[in-house]
Amino acid sequence: MATGQRVAIVGCGYSHVGRNTGLSIDDHMIQATKAALADAGLSVGDIDGITSVGTEPLNDAWLLGIEPVNWWASGMMAPAFSYSATQAIAAVASGFCHTALALRVIGQQPSSSALVKGAGANHPMTSMLHRAAGDRQFIVPFGAGSPVQWAGMFTQRYMQQYGATEEDFGRHVVTQRYHASLNDDAIFRDEITLDDYLDARYVSKPLRILDCDYPVDSGSAVIFTTEERARDLDQPVVLVESYALNAIRDLHFEVMSDMVHTAPVQTAKKLWEGTDLTPADVDTAQLYDGFSIIVFQWLEALGFCGEGEAGAFVAEGNTRLGGSLPVNTDGGACNVGRRHGANFCIEATRQLRGQSGVRQIPDAEVAVWTNAVGPFAAGAILTRG
Amino acid sequence: MEGRITRMTTTETSTDGPAAEGPMPPLPQPDPVTQFFWDGVAEGELRIQRCQNCGHYLHYPKVLCRYCQSDDLRGERVSGRATLYTWTIAVQPFHPFYVDRIPYIVATVELDEEPGLMFMTQLTDCTEDDLRVGMPVEVTFVELHPELTLPFFRPASDADAKASA
Numbered sequence: 223m224a225t226g227q228r229v230a231i232v233g234c235g236y237s238h239v240g241r242n243t244g245l246s247i248d249d250h251m252i253q254a255t256k257a258a259l260a261d262a263g264l265s266v267g268d269i270d271g272i273t274s275v276g277t278e279p280l281n282d283a284w285l286l287g288i289e290p291v292n293w294w295a296s297g298m299m300a301p302a303f304s305y306s307a308t309q310a311i312a313a314v315a316s317g318f319c320h321t322a323l324a325l326r327v328i329g330q331q332p333s334s335s336a337l338v339k340g341a342g343a344n345h346p347m348t349s350m351l352h353r354a355a356g357d358r359q360f361i362v363p364f365g366a367g368s369p370v371q372w373a374g375m376f377t378q379r380y381m382q383q384y385g386a387t388e389e390d391f392g393r394h395v396v397t398q399r400y401h402a403s404l405n406d407d408a409i410f411r412d413e414i415t416l417d418d419y420l421d422a423r424y425v426s427k428p429l430r431i432l433d434c435d436y437p438v439d440s441g442s443a444v445i446f447t448t449e450e451r452a453r454d455l456d457q458p459v460v461l462v463e464s465y466a467l468n469a470i471r472d473l474h475f476e477v478m479s480d481m482v483h484t485a486p487v488q489t490a491k492k493l494w495e496g497t498d499l500t501p502a503d504v505d506t507a508q509l510y511d512g513f514s515i516i517v518f519q520w521l522e523a524l525g526f527c528g529e530g531e532a533g534a535f536v537a538e539g540n541t542r543l544g545g546s547l548p549v550n551t552d553g554g555a556c557n558v559g560r561r562h563g564a565n566f567c568i569e570a571t572r573q574l575r576g577q578s579g580v581r582q583i584p585d586a587e588v589a590v591w592t593n594a595v596g597p598f599a600a601g602a603i604l605t606r607g
Numbered sequence: 608m609e610g611r612i613t614r615m616t617t618t619e620t621s622t623d624g625p626a627a628e629g630p631m632p633p634l635p636q637p638d639p640v641t642q643f644f645w646d647g648v649a650e651g652e653l654r655i656q657r658c659q660n661c662g663h664y665l666h667y668p669k670v671l672c673r674y675c676q677s678d679d680l681r682g683e684r685v686s687g688r689a690t691l692y693t694w695t696i697a698v699q700p701f702h703p704f705y706v707d708r709i710p711y712i713v714a715t716v717e718l719d720e721e722p723g724l725m726f727m728t729q730l731t732d733c734t735e736d737d738l739r740v741g742m743p744v745e746v747t748f749v750e751l752h753p754e755l756t757l758p759f760f761r762p763a764s765d766a767d768a769k770a771s772a
Binding site: 337338339353354356357361362363364365366367368370371374376377378379382383423424425426428429474476477478479481 | 636692699701702703710729
């Protein structure tokens, strides 16, 4: 078990998620926060810590009326929601604050077709129209720099190293879409076949459009507090059994010398070191699917299957609802939209509360959720309290 | 292998080098730390930063050696030989300059000078079917535009000799 006080998840919420919502980043932050507070049965006066990727926590706290703020953290070069979450967990566990709001708010990123027409010229991740400075002078002139390109290279290397096939990824995509078909909150709900996957266009071969999470405007919020406080609230208690955050290099995926064993390996090791539980105890895994290859890396890093065996593990039906380890039971970010890690924590929490409706895994007691890949990663093991 | 600059045209009908018309390519912004690299490219040499204290190579170039914390770093000519680590076929452009240049092959190669010394590049003079992990490749300098020459890699010439032997 992690050191310090035991930490619980007591509230989860989303903003109005969608394409080109017309809502501001503040709107998404406020909507998600109010939804999480309502879910927890708390008010802003109960919050004394705030962590965020995508907004400025002190601005958010002032806007919301949270004071005093006893812990805050924000991440730019950070593994998305899992950074906010692990900072919040650590702050509550250590006693810096007693109740922390963890946020991930993200606006829809410009599309390729918009970029080539000049959109996003000033966006830090997509600016390609000016002279490329710093490390990017070795990337952008080469026609590289889009995440789909490193993801294509990660996927290609994995396929070459283990003899994996495009069908292996396709079966995973089909399985996730089946889960999404059962989720009212998913954006894509029509089931697809393996042929549909193989007919989908490449964006950076062998990576297909269906291997990519879906860009949306989204706000997500999760509230962490002490176990003691959680026991006084109405929601079933969900406890953080173990959590980990780690980085193995700066943010250059494209020159990693091992693109198969990346930060999830270290994160998984720390997660298991923090608990007496084993992979066999896990009832469901919610694994970041920014790209399909990331799910494969996590399945193997966490020890749910052997190296290079994720494709077979999926093909055997293990990751499908009813299988030995249902994965991404909300449909994953490919189908619910890019909530950048938060949906995995929230779906894990709902499964352990017994609130996943027709997707509910009977008697789910242990869940793992994870986020990111490559240079950095984080995640947590959760248990029903 | 080195010292030769290939001109790459955007259409088969062009005969007199890369057109200066159309969208400008994304250009590098050299700085005092990286100038040696682009000077090398202009002279048809691949130069990689090397720590003069411990001998490790560093790419991308930095102001400090991450292996020994020395700041005695210099660009050194390397062999230009490498092995192919992985690749992807770029079929979707993210910059106006590359709209008419898809598909192209983005690759990461491991330079022969040091295990784990990775270099991201494009592959040229080959097709997707030629590619396999671990294949020997060599640098070739390609003029994409009058203002942009880049070190690309292609299948090593001696590998071709072995294959046909």
